[in-house]
Amino acid sequence: MYYIGIDAGGTKTSLSLYTESGELVENIQRPTCHFMKVGYEGMAEILLEGVRELIENHQIGLDAVFISFGLAGYGKDAKIRSSIDQALSNKFEGFHYCVYNDVEAALSGAFKGEQGIILIAGTGSIAYAINDNEMIRAGGFGYAIGDEGSAYWIAKRMLETVTKMEDGRLEKTSLYQHLLDRLSLQNGFQLIGYVMNTLGNERDQIASLAQYLYEAAQLGDSAAISIYKDAAKELSELVKAVSKEVNGQRKVAYYGGVFKSGAYILDPLKEYLGSTYHLMEPTETPEFGAFILAKRQYMTKVEPKEIL
Amino acid sequence: MYYIGIDAGGTKTSLSLYTESGELVENIQRPTCHFMKVGYEGMAEILLEGVRELIENHQIGLDAVFISFGLAGYGKDAKIRSSIDQALSNKFEGFHYCVYNDVEAALSGAFKGEQGIILIAGTGSIAYAINDNEMIRAGGFGYAIGDEGSAYWIAKRMLETVTKMEDGRLEKTSLYQHLLDRLSLQNGFQLIGYVMNTLGNERDQIASLAQYLYEAAQLGDSAAISIYKDAAKELSELVKAVSKEVNGQRKVAYYGGVFKSGAYILDPLKEYLGSTYHLMEPTETPEFGAFILAKRQYMTKVEPKEIL
Numbered sequence: 001m002y003y004i005g006i007d008a009g010g011t012k013t014s015l016s017l018y019t020e021s022g023e024l025v026e027n028i029q030r031p032t033c034h035f036m037k038v039g040y041e042g043m044a045e046i047l048l049e050g051v052r053e054l055i056e057n058h059q060i061g062l063d064a065v066f067i068s069f070g071l072a073g074y075g076k077d078a079k080i081r082s083s084i085d086q087a088l089s090n091k092f093e094g095f096h097y098c099v100y101n102d103v104e105a106a107l108s109g110a111f112k113g114e115q116g117i118i119l120i121a122g123t124g125s126i127a128y129a130i131n132d133n134e135m136i137r138a139g140g141f142g143y144a145i146g147d148e149g150s151a152y153w154i155a156k157r158m159l160e161t162v163t164k165m166e167d168g169r170l171e172k173t174s175l176y177q178h179l180l181d182r183l184s185l186q187n188g189f190q191l192i193g194y195v196m197n198t199l200g201n202e203r204d205q206i207a208s209l210a211q212y213l214y215e216a217a218q219l220g221d222s223a224a225i226s227i228y229k230d231a232a233k234e235l236s237e238l239v240k241a242v243s244k245e246v247n248g249q250r251k252v253a254y255y256g257g258v259f260k261s262g263a264y265i266l267d268p269l270k271e272y273l274g275s276t277y278h279l280m281e282p283t284e285t286p287e288f289g290a291f292i293l294a295k296r297q298y299m300t301k302v303e304p305k306e307i308l
Numbered sequence: 309m310y311y312i313g314i315d316a317g318g319t320k321t322s323l324s325l326y327t328e329s330g331e332l333v334e335n336i337q338r339p340t341c342h343f344m345k346v347g348y349e350g351m352a353e354i355l356l357e358g359v360r361e362l363i364e365n366h367q368i369g370l371d372a373v374f375i376s377f378g379l380a381g382y383g384k385d386a387k388i389r390s391s392i393d394q395a396l397s398n399k400f401e402g403f404h405y406c407v408y409n410d411v412e413a414a415l416s417g418a419f420k421g422e423q424g425i426i427l428i429a430g431t432g433s434i435a436y437a438i439n440d441n442e443m444i445r446a447g448g449f450g451y452a453i454g455d456e457g458s459a460y461w462i463a464k465r466m467l468e469t470v471t472k473m474e475d476g477r478l479e480k481t482s483l484y485q486h487l488l489d490r491l492s493l494q495n496g497f498q499l500i501g502y503v504m505n506t507l508g509n510e511r512d513q514i515a516s517l518a519q520y521l522y523e524a525a526q527l528g529d530s531a532a533i534s535i536y537k538d539a540a541k542e543l544s545e546l547v548k549a550v551s552k553e554v555n556g557q558r559k560v561a562y563y564g565g566v567f568k569s570g571a572y573i574l575d576p577l578k579e580y581l582g583s584t585y586h587l588m589e590p591t592e593t594p595e596f597g598a599f600i601l602a603k604r605q606y607m608t609k610v611e612p613k614e615i616l
Contacts, residue, residue, distance in 0.1 A: 076497060077501070137475065138476060138477055139475065141496075141497075141499070142504065144500075144503050144509050145464065145500065145503055146467075148468070156453065159453040160453060160454060163449045163453055167446040168446060168549040168553065169545045169546065169548075169549045189449075191449070191453055192450050192452075193385070195452050195453050196452055238477065241476040244476055
């Protein structure tokens with residue numbers, strides 16, 4: 001049996017073909033298939049094209065492959081779940097497959113199927129663990145009312161800070177001029193039009209401004225470093241809330257674009273979490289996590305004699 | 309000469325007819341004419357209908373009335389200013405009029421044309437004063453990147469607090485159940501769909517949720533009271549930033565829906581500002597402020613012998 005582990009998030013779709021023993025045969029990347037961006041049918045279509053490419057490349061029959069989807073948005077909302085299920089069953093007739101949330105796949109990959117807490121901070125933010133088959137989460141409420149410590153949250157905090165520098169509520173630091181230079185603006189008042197018109201007040205666009213905070217931090221800017229600290233505090237609270245519910249678990253894997261800022265976010269995060277937590281990079285990818293989940297599910301479905 | 313003072317904000321348009329000496333003859337209200345909601349032509353049309361009603365009610369000729377517009381959005385953006393000027397000149401041919409920002413009119417009314425700082429906290433927030441004919445402002449960067457301490461900001465803070473209570477980042481207080489009851493929701497996760505779908509992630513709709521925070525504060529809820537304190541701190545920083553630029557001015561008039569929460573916002577605001585500031589309600593309305601501004605402008609335009 002071959003397995004295809006899929007990580008389908010808000011920015012890209014990644015599909016990996018594995019052998020029975022978990023050896024990576026091939027990985028291919030596709031654009032995002034998030035239903036909020038391409039619809040349910042569009043999601044299933046992008047996924048099917050990717051799967052087809054992988055099995056045709058290696059001439060694998062339908063009966064010899066088990067697909068494991070890790071899909072963003074496949075969560076507690078029953079209506080969304082059933083719409084996704086419906087779209088997949090329309091397109092994937094004849095295939096063997098199972099469906100998980102993308103965060104579940106990431107968690108499974110991070111600890112190779114063992115217990116632990118995963119902390120994700122990309123455009124959004126969430127912490128996640130499993131206790132006795134129950135999913136425990138903190139955060140992940142979306143950009144409108146939550147996602148504290150995410151790239152979007154960090155970028156908004158930077159914009160608020162620079163506008164406060166503009167009108168004298170805060171002392172100007174080098175961050176002020178750095179951001180204006182990067183955006184070719186004359187003053188902080190022009191940020192209003194820049195965010196509303198140039199960026200269309202779009203979450204992804206605003207989140208991408210966080211790169212300028214990283215640059216300012218590298219220049220030693222105190223305001224930038226302080227924003228990273230605030231973000232780290234928010235992220236530590238996500239971890240602690242989950243940890244309370246999963247007795248004694250203290251292993252925390254971090255994942256997502258925010259952590260590309262390295263020590264600026266990781267050092268204060270370690271400090272806020274304290275020494276009882278063990279912070280680490282994920283051991284394996286979300287695609288591999290999807291493979292682990294699928295294999296476990298497949299094993300419980302077949303008769304014992306088939307396994308032997 | 310009669311005067312019409314107009315306060316045109318984001319939620320309503322208020323038109324007041326005054327005699328030469330500032331006696332109120334009649335006030336009428338119209339829906340908002342904000343150009344972001346009804347366009348520039350729509351704005352001028354709503355204003356013209358209101359003006360026509362007032363002068364027809366009292367059989368006043370075009371030459372015997374001077375109109376003073378206090379318009380939201382008539383600010384530093386040259387393109388918006390000229391679009392408003394154009395729309396008004398199309399519709400108000402033959403009328404005598406002058407145009408100000410709505411905040412300028414509110415400031416003029418609050419201190420009857422004398423010096424002072426006006427602090428506005430409605431759906432948005434801004435502090436404003438005039439020094440040697442120069443407008444000094446802090447805040448007013450809009451809901452996407454600023455408006456700290458506004459009703460929108462307060463409501464967002466409440467939503468963030470309740471979601472943190474949902475997943476255990478914060479201890480639940482009575483605010484948690486109160487908000488869910490008011491919105492007929494079973495848990496905090498449903499706030500995601502409520503804000504994005506039911507409220508369409510709309511600023512005004514979200515801002516109006518602030519009323520439930522007021523109710524929770526009245527029930528003595530500590531989290532609600534603490535959010536008001538945080539809002540008051542933000543508002544005090546707006547005032548202090550303006551105050552630095554207008555030497556020695558310490559009179560502060562407060563105006564807007566947030567102050568309907570009374571002591572919950574005013575007590576901490578007084579504390580953050582300290583005893584050198586004198587916090588007060590506006591003496592007169594923004595419409596009367598527009599009248600004062602118009603009269604001053606009219607007086608400087610006519611020949612001295614006409615005044616005598």
